[in-house]
Amino acid sequence: MLDLKLVQKQPEILERNLKVRHSKLSIEDFQKLDGKRRALIAEVETLKSERNKASQEVALLKREGKDASARIAELGGLSDRIKALDAETEEARQAVTDWMMGVPNIPDASVPVGKDETENVEIRRWGTPPSFDFEPKPHWDLGTNLGGLDFERAVREAGSRFVITFGWAAKLERALINFFLDEHEKQGYIEVATPFIVNRATMTGTGQLPKFEEDLFRLREQDYYLIPTAEVTLTNLHAGEVLNEEDLPRGYTAATACFRSEAGAAGRDTRGLIRMHQFNKIEMVRFSHPDDSFNQLELMTGHARQLLEELELPYRQIVLCTGDMGFSSAKTYDLEVWLPAQKTYREISSCSNCVDFQARRANIRFKPKGGRTQFVHTLNGSGLPTGRTMAAIIENGQQKDGSIVLPKVLVPYMHGVECIEPAKGK
């Protein structure tokens, strides 16, 4: 959520923001709602002030042993009027909050203005896409042929956009989780295990609710939601808390399952591991001093890049334009990994600086020495989803006979296995 004062006092900034982010909200609506809210507050507070004064008089009279019944009688209708006005005020307040909750974060000045993903800007490339003397196969064919990925049984047990892994593939995923967590720990992150189910307040804190309810899985009959990313649980770790300045910056990492309804993605990436209802992801979250958060974004993105480099996976880094950024973000870098079968780079990590947008919603603050408490800045980044990483490893490591050479760093995690071979005589 943005700062209310900013919206009130500098509507031109907001107007520009709504435009570059293609929001349909209008500033005039806000001004009407906010005007109404303020008028009601002024009115009801005047009445309350009256009531408080009168109550004190009554208290005084009683203490002096005098009769206060006349004064009390005068106040008969006041409380009822206050109650009615209070309800109206609350409604007006809620209307303003609802409006504010729908406003996306303001992009940083360094973010390119653009309409959609076609206007994102590539800023870095690493590695060379492997060349093959045969037609590279998609990971779903390779993985299925090697007996590791089973989409058919997953459909039977759950539905589309699920996968069941067997043997080497299940182990590979476990290896990746351990490898990623180990690396993040070396990079200074604190490893955390969090719930996969959270309440409404938590989902609201990071910005998934109220606007994006249809993207989430919700538990039946309860106000519980399955997390779409550990960003939710990690960022909310400090919800409502006041941190010490010397605690900043601080980083957390967690490996969790992630659940996404993928509403609106019908027909996209229907095959393979790219877009699942359930997947595992290792997430990084950082809490930063406001003055330092954009440095922290560079640092954290570097942490994600390091993983891809250690896995020897070619990638490029792009900065998302205003039209393609997420709701809560002020600046986002995406890392895209090379997928040989599609002959294209696909998103594998997204690192965002949300500045104070989530901190304001979740009320995460810090107290500078001698200064007023203020909101921290929050950042989050994928320290890689296992599914997409496995897809990249499988496709980039494939050989003509359908076997897959694994990245060297994973060999110890795979207990010495260097290559996934087709079963003999099959």
Added chain:
RNA sequence: GGAAAGGUGUCCGAGUCGGCCGAAGGAGCUCGCCUGCUAAGUGAGUAUACGGGCUUAAACCUGUAUCGAGGGUUCAAAUCCCUCCCUUUCCGCCA
């Protein structure tokens, strides 16, 4: 699931028969004094949000709200009543 006790400011912790309680006291923190330095001592200060005034803005002044959340009783609720959430302990049940 049953029973009991609780949830107060950055933290700990008082709040009697509802009424000068935004809330005693302590710790911490900030600023000053003192001390050769540190420790100790000593004085003052130390919540947040929103409305209004003033202002370029801040500071400031003023009002309102906030003692787990929501509702009720009352002229008036941290204090009484109801519902819910959470914590602790005991019992039951299941891993």
